[in-house]
Amino acid sequence: MPLLFILTLFFKFAISTDFGDLVKTTVRGNEAVLYNCSSSEDLQISNCYLDLFRKYNLNVTSLPGSETDPFQVIRYDATNMCKNYKALKTCANNDGCFNYNTFRALLNSEIDAEYYVSQTGFLEFYCFHGSDFILYYECMQTIELDDLSETIFTECSELEVGTCDSVSKTTQCERAVVRKSCISLKAINAYCQYQKILTSMTGWNQCEYMPCVNFSSKSTSFFMIFLIIYVYFLHRETII
Known part of the structure; x- marks a missing residue:
């Protein structure tokens, strides 16, 4: 299906819709x-x-x-x-x-x-970045349908306190959830496009290492893995 046709259908659907939930919050x-x-x-x-x-x-x-x-x-x-x-x-x-x-x-x-x-x-x-926005929108919908993924994605932003390290960890965390939940490389690229815009406006794109912005060989940190495991068991205890 041609991209232009998909975009047309989407934006017709978007009329009278508030995308407030898709607005990513930022720190100082x-x-x-x-x-x-x-x-x-x-x-x-x-x-x-x-x-x-x-x-x-x-x-x-x-x-x-x-x-x-x-x-x-x-x-x-x-x-x-x-x-x-x-x-x-x-x-x-x-x-x-x-x-x-x-x-x-x-x-x-x-x-x-x-x-x-x-x-x-x-x-x-x-x-x-209309085509990226649609991919991002669809990915966020997928994440919302899974309680665990949504919980982890929400917890990711709690790491962000306005330092290079915290913004980097938040980005790593969110991107990991996008990768696991939405699978598609295009969805990851769409998330990163949005993050590039925000980090450019806040200056965090100037950090030595910032996922989505510069291409370091660093892999997901042990801290990130710990966070996901922690939130997973916390979520299970809440359900039980």
């Missing part, structure tokens, strides 16, 4: 390695986001925080979401400013900065 960025935009560039980014929100009848004069989930109405709009996101990028005219440091400066909040990175990263993945 690796601020020291990220590009710091000028005050005028920050202001331009802010105005571009305000223009985006106003297209959805959000009457805001400053960037709203994560507690109101202003991106929800955008995620529901599969018809115009990508057109509006591309307009946002054209307005900003500087992809380098779409990073954690920019949002931290604009919002003065780590939590809100993490939220904007997660939501913007999702739009980038959805709009510019």
Whole structure:
């Protein structure tokens, strides 16, 4: 079946669907390695986001925080979401400013900065990597159908505390679940494409070793294996 036909069917299905559950959360960025935009560039980014929100009848004069989930109405709009996101990028005219440091400066909040990175990263993945997004979506559906896999995948993110080592371990952990549950190499590549976008926006792609980003010969660590075994037996005890 041609890819274009599959994409068309999927995006028709996606109308009026909120993909919020597919938005990967992020931790605070690796601020020291990220590009710091000028005050005028920050202001331009802010105005571009305000223009985006106003297209959805959000009457805001400053960037709203994560507690109101202003991106929800955008995620529901599969018809115009990508057109509006591309307009946002054209307005900003500087992809380098779409990073954690920019949002931290604009919002003065780590939590809100993490939220904007997660939501913007999702739009980038959805709009510019459509075939990978579908594979990722199908893989996440498969994982959700298996209680153990879902539990382990959820526990993986608990490792992430905003250091090279923790982000690396989380990525190893999640990728291992994707490999086991979804089998397909394409699904692993789709997960990695999403992770590359997020680690680029947070600066963790600059770490010496980051799965999906650089191709080290390191195998899954004993820590990772321990975690999976630990969660497995914890899950069994809960059932019993």
